[in-house]
Amino acid sequence: MTKAEIITEIASKTGIEKVDVQETVEAFFKVIKNSMVGGENVYVRGFGSFVVKKRAKKTARNISKNTAIIIPEHFVPSFKPAKTFVEKVKTGNKAAKVK
Template sequence: MTKAEIIAEIANKTGIEKVDVQETVEAFFKVIKTSMIKGDNVYVRGFGSFVVKKRAEKTARNISKNTAIIIPEHFVPSFKPAKVFIEKVKTGNKKKATA
């Protein structure tokens, strides 16, 4: 499902104009991004947590040149779904995957 499809579905279910829904969804994502850039985690009860994870410095290998490079410590965004959300997905009605 694309963002446009999500916005259309929310607008249909709530009766709110698509433009207003789009502004709200964009604002939600902007708050999440801004908070995570500052290093804050965002918790949405019943849905999950948007967390900033620290990756330690590590040594990697460039196998074509047979050299070692150091990847510095850095932070990455991550999403951890809530237990309730995981259970609902596990027991949900899913479409069969097509190959």
């Protein structure tokens, strides 16, 4: 499902104008991005957590040149779904929704 399809579905289910739904969805993602860029984690109860994970410095190998490469310590975004969300997905009827 694309962002446009999500916006259309929310608008049809709530009766809110698509433009207003789009602004809200964009604002939601912007808040999450800005929070994570600032090093904060975002927790949405019943859905999951958007967390910033720290990756340690490590040595990798470039096999084509047979040289060592140092990959510095860095941070990556990650999503951890809530237990209730995982259970709903496990018990959901995916066969009916596959196109």
